[in-house]
Amino acid sequence: MDFTFSEDQLLFQESVRDFLVNEITPDKIRQLWETDSGRSDELWQQLAEMGLTGLTVPEDFGGLGMNELDFVLLAQEAGYVALSEPLVNSVLVATPLLSECGNSAIAEQWLPKIASGEARAVVGLAVNKLVEDAHCADLLLLEKGGAIYAVEAANASLRANESVDPGRKLFAVDFDPAAAVCLAEGGAAQALINKALNRGALGVAAQSLGLAQRMIDLSVRYTSERKQFGVAIGSFQAVKHHMANIAYKLEYAKTPVYRAAYDIANDTPRADLSVSHAKLAACEVADLAAKNSIQVHGAMGYTWEVDLHIFMKRAWALNSSYGTAGFHKNRVAAVLLADNAALGAGATF
Amino acid sequence: MKLEYTAEHQAFREEVRSWLKANVPAEPLKSFDTEEGFQQHREWEAKLYEGRWGMITWPEEMGGRGADLLQWLIFEEEYYAASAPLRVNQNGIFLLGPTLMEYGTEEQKKRFLNGMATGKDIWCQGWSEPNAGSDMAAIRSRADLSEDGSHYIINGQKTWSTRAVWADWCFGMFRTDPESERHRGLTFILVPLDSEGITVRPIPQLDGLPGFAEIFFDNVKVPVDCRLGGEGEGWSVAMATAGFERGLMLRSPARFQETAKRLVELYKANQETADEDPSIREAVLRAYMDAEAYCLTTYQTACRLMQGGKIGAEASTNKIFWSELDQQMHATALKILETRGELLPESPDAGDVGRWLDGWLFAQSGPIYAGTNEIQRNIIAERMLGMPRK
Numbered sequence: 141m142d143f144t145f146s147e148d149q150l151l152f153q154e155s156v157r158d159f160l161v162n163e164i165t166p167d168k169i170r171q172l173w174e175t176d177s178g179r180s181d182e183l184w185q186q187l188a189e190m191g192l193t194g195l196t197v198p199e200d201f202g203g204l205g206m207n208e209l210d211f212v213l214l215a216q217e218a219g220y221v222a223l224s225e226p227l228v229n230s231v232l233v234a235t236p237l238l239s240e241c242g243n244s245a246i247a248e249q250w251l252p253k254i255a256s257g258e259a260r261a262v263v264g265l266a267v268n269k270l271v272e273d274a275h276c277a278d279l280l281l282l283e284k285g286g287a288i289y290a291v292e293a294a295n296a297s298l299r300a301n302e303s304v305d306p307g308r309k310l311f312a313v314d315f316d317p318a319a320a321v322c323l324a325e326g327g328a329a330q331a332l333i334n335k336a337l338n339r340g341a342l343g344v345a346a347q348s349l350g351l352a353q354r355m356i357d358l359s360v361r362y363t364s365e366r367k368q369f370g371v372a373i374g375s376f377q378a379v380k381h382h383m384a385n386i387a388y389k390l391e392y393a394k395t396p397v398y399r400a401a402y403d404i405a406n407d408t409p410r411a412d413l414s415v416s417h418a419k420l421a422a423c424e425v426a427d428l429a430a431k432n433s434i435q436v437h438g439a440m441g442y443t444w445e446v447d448l449h450i451f452m453k454r455a456w457a458l459n460s461s462y463g464t465a466g467f468h469k470n471r472v473a474a475v476l477l478a479d480n481a482a483l484g485a486g487a488t489f
Numbered sequence: 490m491k492l493e494y495t496a497e498h499q500a501f502r503e504e505v506r507s508w509l510k511a512n513v514p515a516e517p518l519k520s521f522d523t524e525e526g527f528q529q530h531r532e533w534e535a536k537l538y539e540g541r542w543g544m545i546t547w548p549e550e551m552g553g554r555g556a557d558l559l560q561w562l563i564f565e566e567e568y569y570a571a572s573a574p575l576r577v578n579q580n581g582i583f584l585l586g587p588t589l590m591e592y593g594t595e596e597q598k599k600r601f602l603n604g605m606a607t608g609k610d611i612w613c614q615g616w617s618e619p620n621a622g623s624d625m626a627a628i629r630s631r632a633d634l635s636e637d638g639s640h641y642i643i644n645g646q647k648t649w650s651t652r653a654v655w656a657d658w659c660f661g662m663f664r665t666d667p668e669s670e671r672h673r674g675l676t677f678i679l680v681p682l683d684s685e686g687i688t689v690r691p692i693p694q695l696d697g698l699p700g701f702a703e704i705f706f707d708n709v710k711v712p713v714d715c716r717l718g719g720e721g722e723g724w725s726v727a728m729a730t731a732g733f734e735r736g737l738m739l740r741s742p743a744r745f746q747e748t749a750k751r752l753v754e755l756y757k758a759n760q761e762t763a764d765e766d767p768s769i770r771e772a773v774l775r776a777y778m779d780a781e782a783y784c785l786t787t788y789q790t791a792c793r794l795m796q797g798g799k800i801g802a803e804a805s806t807n808k809i810f811w812s813e814l815d816q817q818m819h820a821t822a823l824k825i826l827e828t829r830g831e832l833l834p835e836s837p838d839a840g841d842v843g844r845w846l847d848g849w850l851f852a853q854s855g856p857i858y859a860g861t862n863e864i865q866r867n868i869i870a871e872r873m874l875g876m877p878r879k
Contacts, residue, residue: 141498141559142491143789144796209490360874375877377863380870387869388806395785396778402492417778472774476753483777484750485566485743486502488784489492 141489143395145213153213157220159190164221166447172224173306179276184225188257192227196235201251208232208339212346212401219350222454224307226262226273228343230254233336234261237281237288241323241332246290250279263336264313267463274298274311281323282313288329289320305453338404338415340462345397345415345422351455352390352422352429358448359383359433362440373436382432389428393421413475416468423465426455494563502563508540509571521577522698527611527655530577534608543606544582547590551598552606558791565741572747577652581605581612585660588730592677592718601679615647615661615680615704616727622649623864625662626671626724630706632663632678634713634720641665641678641716643686643709649858653702654691657682662723675723679715686710695850740811742784748818748848749780755825758841763825772821779814783807802873805865812855812862819849 145153163183172178187193195211197203204210215228235254238247238261253259259278264271266283274280275298280291291313299312324332360383363374373379400418403411430452434441441448459465475481494502518533519526537543538552546561547553556564576582586605589598604610621627630645647661659680666674682689686709691699718726756763756773763769790803822845823830832839833846856862870876 141494141788141792143785143792145490356874360876364875364877371879372877374870375879377867380876381863381866383874383876384809384866384869387874388809388866391803391806392779392782392786392810395789396782398490398789399492399785402490417781421778421782469771469774472778473770476774476777477757481753483746483753485570485746486563488746488781488788489494 143398145398149210149213152210153217156190156192156214157217159186160217160221160223164223166450169222169224169307169450177276178307178309179225179273184260185257187225187227188255193230193257194255195231196239197251197255198239201248202255203235203251207405208342209398209401209405212342212398215343215346216350216353216397219347219454220354222307222351222354222450224309226260226276228347229263229272229340230261232339232343233263234279234281236339237263237323237332237336240335241288241290242328243290243321243323246321246323253278263340265333265336265340265462267337267467268340268461269312270301270310271313272311273309274313275300275309280313280315282315282320283329283333284315284317286329287317287325288323288332289315289317290323291315291320295319303453303457305457307450307454308457334412335404337462338400338411341415341419341468342397342400342404344458344462345393345400345418348422348426348455348458349390349394349397351451351458352386352393352426354451355426355429355433355448355455356383356386356390358451359436363436366438379436382436386425386429386432389421389425393418393425396421410475412471416463416471419463420465420468420472423455423459427459430455498559498563501560502567505542505564505567506571508542509567509573512536512540513571513573517572518574520698521575521652522654522694522696522700524655527577527652530574531608531611533574534576534578538607543608544586547586547602547606551602558795559788562741562743562788562791566743566746569741569743569747578605578608578611580614580651580660581610581658584614584730585612588726589717591729592726596714597717610657611652611655612658612660613650613653613656613682613702615650615659617649618646619648623861625727626675628662628664628675630661630663631667632665632676632711633667634665635710638713640710640712641676643678643680643706643711645706647704647706649692649701650704651701651858653682653689653704654699659704660717662727665720665723669721672724674721675727676720677717677723677726678711679717680706680709680711681715684709684711695853696847740807742780742787745780745783745811745814745818748815749777751843752776752818752822755822755845759825762827766824769821769824772817772824776814776818776821779810779817783811783814802869805860805868805873808859808865809856809862809869812852815848815852815855819845819852823849 172180191204194203195206199205211231218228238250250259250261254261260276261279261281262271262273262277264280264282278293280296282289282291295315297314301310303310363379364372366373396418400414403414433448434452437448440446518529521527521530541552541554543552545554545556545564549555582605589601616625618628618630632641632643634641643663659682662675663678664674665676686707688705690703692701694700752773826842829840829842832842834842871878
């Protein structure tokens with residue numbers, strides 16, 4: 141039993157954090173909002189050079205051959221900077237789906253390019269209705285009628301939608317199945333879709349942890365500087381308690397997320413339950429962080445100019461992604477309320 | 490990261506389980522807030538000690554097993570799963586014991602730890618005073634060194650001392666320097682409750698039983714060798730104790746996981762009526778997940794400590810989390826029980842109400858004792874987040 145990350149995992153997190161915090165500044169985010177694609181090829185290449193785009197690509201295909209547990213802390217850091225490049229979904233959802241779909245020709249064709257940063261793949265699951273970042277994808281892996289198709293960009297028609305979060309790009313995607321490669325159907329497709337959903341939900345959960353931490357950090361800084369009645373407003377107990385409530389709940393959302401990453405990486409039978417718990421807990425704390433942070437920022441928090449909204453809007457937007465709270469609560473209930481459920485002390489591991 | 494027990498841990502779990510199966514009383518003991526129940530629980534402590542299960546994390550020469558923190562968590566899981574009796578000496582074994590091992594002289598360890606482990610000496614706390622609750626540094630009870638330096642003379646009053654009514658010893662903080670203010674000049678002293686000049690006045694709790702008491706000290710003579718740590722160093726000794734209390738030892742996840750399990754069972758048995766209020770199902774799911782999260786976070790802390798890490802603000806985040814979870818779980822149970830929820834278990838029409846009402850009453854104390862949750866939130870904001878004190 142060891143519920144800690146390895147030295148290597150923590151060092152990797154640190155170097156990725158340093159890179160992201162320096163590169164993805166709020167100013168840079170605002171600049172990207174003004175561009176047509178909202179994405180940066182230059183940034184994507186930098187992420188590729190750090191090995192991140194190929195993190196879960198098998199070593200035979202030029203990747204690092206790492207797993208969800210190796211990536212979860214990095215996804216947290218991606219959330220901390222509200223990264224808009226499709227890294228989390230590429231590493232956690234698209235790449236494993238390509239590796240596991242059973243179509244080796246497609247895998248051999250695309251995985252090396254994904255690892256090198258040459259190509260981007262995105263996934264569209266029915267649960268999300270719209271597809272994130274379809275506009276910058278070279279390959280789309282799309283669920284349709286219970287089957288999964290690999291669709292090249294040229295064969296997909298996109299209808300763009302705008303999100304409350306200017307960093308998110310969402311598309312309705314249409315394609316002709318006859319002009320696509322069917323990767324899986326029936327039971328095989330269902331299993332792949334469930335795994336993709338779990339991995340996507342893990343990505344959302346991990347990013348939500350990072351977003352909550354960022355909102356705490358911004359709010360602590362703001363309330364330590366802003367003075368009223370002659371003192372920093374952060375010295376008021378009412379303000380402190382808003383922040384403490386986020387901070388202590390965040391501690392109890394982290395471990396479910398790490399457990400979920402472990403369970404997916406090790407393909408344990410409790411993965412569905414762990415993932416749903418993780419997503420519920422992490423999205424809830426990100427939601428609370430947004431609510432309490434705008435409150436302690438006062439009118440400043442309601443503006444476009446102050447950076448808080450970059451992170452607050454991302455938290456709101458991710459909340460229903462990869463399964464709503466209702467969906468995940470029902471998955472938890474299905475396990476807990478089953479006749480033979482193993483519950484109570486000693487049943488956790 | 491590896492979230493699996495080793496074969497040794499599994500074998501240890503089996504050993505705990507079989508001993509408990511053979512030894513846990515078939516009939517639940519009476520409440521330890523009654524004289525008879527107190528005695529029963531004292532005997533149970535002796536039995537645990539005989540089996541070397543009293544305090545497994547203690548070194549072997551002190552009657553323990555030198556167990557690591559993971560074994561401790563496993564032991565607690567089996568203990569609560571077996572519905573074994575609550576620990577009447579938890580102030581001693583969980584709080585004072587570890588503090589004694591850190592700050593006590595060899596002689597003090599020899600003198601006190603064994604009696605604590607066997608249940609011969611049951612300990613209560615002497616922290617709060619009528620004007621020193623959350624503000625513990627406002628303590629005014631005095632301990633004056635006698636002229637020959639052989640003993641302290643204690644005068645003053647302590648309150649909310651849990652189990653003081655039938656306890657044998659009290660540990661607490663007293664002001665040894667009358668000129669001192671706040672947390673300077675305080676000294677940690679162990680006081681035998683049968684000393685001349687001590688009056689214990691029981692205070693009935695919400696359930697009507699004398700679970701705590703006021704302790705009056707009127708020229709009580711205590712030998713200097715009952716001082717723990719140096720004179721005037723009481724605050725840092727006490728902080729170590731408070732850290733243990735809020736931290737890992739006192740509130741094992743197992744306790745809350747068993748409550749969550751009973752709550753799921755209660756909900757399933759009453760699902761048709763419970764679902765008339767859709768918030769109940771939601772609260773049951775949340776209770777289970779929160780108890781699970783508390784367990785996961787505790788395991789993480791235990792693993793971190795075993796690798797040489799230090800306990801930090803976890804003590805405060807834990808305290809808020811488990812105390813609010815406990816309240817929420819019992820509130821949900823009472824909603825499920827509907828009009829039966831208010832009935833005492835022995836009432837003729839109480840049916841299957843079980844222990845929920847008792848648990849609900851006890852859960853009211855959680856956000857208050859061991860430092861109110863408001864104090865914990867201040868600590869989190871100031872020490873963990875670095876928010877300004879003034």
